[in-house]
Amino acid sequence: MTAIAAERPTGRRTFRLREAAGRAGVLLLVLAALWGLWEGYRWVWSTAGFTWPFPVDATTMPHLHSIFSALFQPSRTNGPLLIHVLLDSALFTAKEAATGFALGAVVGFALAIVLAHSRLLQRGFLPYIIASQTVPILAIAPMVVVWLGSLSVPAWFSVAVIAAYLTFFPVTINSLRGLQSADPRAVELMRSFAASRWSILWRLRVPASLPYVFSALRVAATGSVVGAIVGELPSSIQDGLGGAILNFAQYYTFQPTNLWATNVVAAALGVLFFVAVVGAERLVVRRAPENVA
Amino acid sequence: MSEQAAAVEIKGVSKVFKGGTTALTGIDVEIHPGEFVSLIGPSGCGKSTLLRIVGDLIAPSEGQVVVNGKSAHRARLDRDYGIVFQDAVLYDWRTVSKNIALPLEMGGWDRRRRGERVREMLQLVELEGFESHYPWQLSGGMQQRVSIARALSFSPALLLMDEPFGALDEMTRERMNAELLRIWEETRSTIVFVTHSIAEAVFLSTRVAVMSARPGRISTVIPIDLPQPRTALTREAPRFFELVTAVREALHLGAEVEPAA
Numbered sequence A: 001m002t003a004i005a006a007e008r009p010t011g012r013r014t015f016r017l018r019e020a021a022g023r024a025g026v027l028l029l030v031l032a033a034l035w036g037l038w039e040g041y042r043w044v045w046s047t048a049g050f051t052w053p054f055p056v057d058a059t060t061m062p063h064l065h066s067i068f069s070a071l072f073q074p075s076r077t078n079g080p081l082l083i084h085v086l087l088d089s090a091l092f093t094a095k096e097a098a099t100g101f102a103l104g105a106v107v108g109f110a111l112a113i114v115l116a117h118s119r120l121l122q123r124g125f126l127p128y129i130i131a132s133q134t135v136p137i138l139a140i141a142p143m144v145v146v147w148l149g150s151l152s153v154p155a156w157f158s159v160a161v162i163a164a165y166l167t168f169f170p171v172t173i174n175s176l177r178g179l180q181s182a183d184p185r186a187v188e189l190m191r192s193f194a195a196s197r198w199s200i201l202w203r204l205r206v207p208a209s210l211p212y213v214f215s216a217l218r219v220a221a222t223g224s225v226v227g228a229i230v231g232e233l234p235s236s237i238q239d240g241l242g243g244a245i246l247n248f249a250q251y252y253t254f255q256p257t258n259l260w261a262t263n264v265v266a267a268a269l270g271v272l273f274f275v276a277v278v279g280a281e282r283l284v285v286r287r288a289p290e291n292v293a
Numbered sequence B: 001m002s003e004q005a006a007a008v009e010i011k012g013v014s015k016v017f018k019g020g021t022t023a024l025t026g027i028d029v030e031i032h033p034g035e036f037v038s039l040i041g042p043s044g045c046g047k048s049t050l051l052r053i054v055g056d057l058i059a060p061s062e063g064q065v066v067v068n069g070k071s072a073h074r075a076r077l078d079r080d081y082g083i084v085f086q087d088a089v090l091y092d093w094r095t096v097s098k099n100i101a102l103p104l105e106m107g108g109w110d111r112r113r114r115g116e117r118v119r120e121m122l123q124l125v126e127l128e129g130f131e132s133h134y135p136w137q138l139s140g141g142m143q144q145r146v147s148i149a150r151a152l153s154f155s156p157a158l159l160l161m162d163e164p165f166g167a168l169d170e171m172t173r174e175r176m177n178a179e180l181l182r183i184w185e186e187t188r189s190t191i192v193f194v195t196h197s198i199a200e201a202v203f204l205s206t207r208v209a210v211m212s213a214r215p216g217r218i219s220t221v222i223p224i225d226l227p228q229p230r231t232a233l234t235r236e237a238p239r240f241f242e243l244v245t246a247v248r249e250a251l252h253l254g255a256e257v258e259p260a261a
Helices: A012-048 A064-070 A082-116 A119-134 A137-150 A155-179 A184-192 A197-232 A241-250 A256-284 B047-054 B072-077 B096-106 B111-124 B140-152 B170-187 B198-204 B232-236 B238-256
Strands: B008-016 B022-031 B036-040 B062-067 B081-084 B158-162 B190-195 B207-212 B217-223
Touching: A012 A064, A064 A256, A082 A119, A082 A155, A082 A197, A082 A241, A082 A256, A119 A155, A137 A155, A137 A197, A155 A197, A184 A197, A184 B081, A197 A241, A197 A256, A197 B096, A241 A256, B008 B047, B022 B047, B022 B217, B036 B047, B036 B198, B047 B062, B047 B158, B047 B190, B062 B072, B081 B140, B096 B111, B096 B140, B111 B140, B111 B170, B140 B170, B170 B198, B170 B232, B190 B198, B198 B232, B198 B238, B207 B238, B217 B238, B232 B238
Parallel strands: B036 B190, B036 B207, B081 B158, B158 B190
Antiparallel strands: B008 B022, B008 B062, B207 B217
16 A cells, blocks of 8 residues: 555654744844844944935934833833833733634624625625725724713723724635635535535535635734724723823834834734734644645 | 336436537436446546436436436435545545544434444555544545545445546556455445546446447447456456457447437
């Protein structure tokens, strides 16, 4: 028998370890290169006195080390360290973003399942779903806050709804494609087993759609963080990263590093969400290694 | 021939696709229980279409198909068909065992019975030890065995095979042919087999239905009187070559005769 069973060489573990070390090395290398670019640009522009496109100084482009060290200084006189303040804000925003992400993913997937069953519904609904995304979130956010606020829903939940608004779209579009991606012969096979529509959906279409769903969830993961931060701005929520950004932006000329540090933390939160989705995908999606998107 | 005894009766079946292409016309075949019938013909002669009509995956434009005394539709709902395609069409997210168990899950078998049946099937297609592998970890021939095991797992009365070994290399193909015959003898199922390999059709079948194209119809049915069980030696017997020649000539004859419009 021409068995091409999965190879399980004894050195697999060390190989994995070496691979991980290599990846970490590349990450550090890229970080060092970016650092070098930033500081190099600063140095060239400030020593040569270039003023185009903007003059470089400690306000427009703080040193990266001063941005990171700002994290470990008090945010205001006698206040807690900036990193504590930002981690609290990040936690608050993470709650909004995670809730919005879950809400958007569920609604988006459910919508895709409904649309997958009828071409007529697709024709009718898809243009509006697409149009929904061309409306700027900043225009929608205040309305959502007012509507939900009058139902005495907590403000952070309104922000989660705004985050969900950004999340559901990629999930719907990709899931719809995924649900329709099942091999037509696999569908015939299911019919030959006298499978019900329901059974074809759960045993074939949904599992076949998962790689598509997860690539949408990756996009949605970062989108939900952005949605939460942007959603905080018009709803005058002070407890999240959006509030912190608004606050530090006002004092930018005095302490630019605070805003930069906040951006670093916001970016880290987005990466964290992304990595969480990738991790979940590894656990859930089983497929040929060469097919991994 | 008595009508009740037939496993499959194809009566006056024709198929016209949307757009007016006539894929099949005037098909009449009767297949008896335990028979191994091959449909052979040039590409586009409608042999796969005919197989799909028998399996109630598409409806004929005219005529009807009776399987074990009931309509093809009823037969499909009763899970009388096992289908094997050219590609294994396994589910990437299911292990070998779970792929084989798929139709059993749908038939409402409980977990214990499923496990037993899957073990039997793995034995039948000689894949013991691979139950927890995923499809992509198997070679093409092994994947096709899993697909056959899945089709046979619920003991369907009729096995429909659409060029199941067409994607395999010649060596693997011959070995799979021998295995299929062994499985056919063990399970005593009725098989309708689509192929465009003359040697394969002659080696496997009890009868070969030769089809011609445009519009597809059955031009000749050739009984294959090679002794059972068939072995590697069968392929070297003079009678084997005579029958291969007969099928080839029938194919060419079918290609030359232009049907009256």
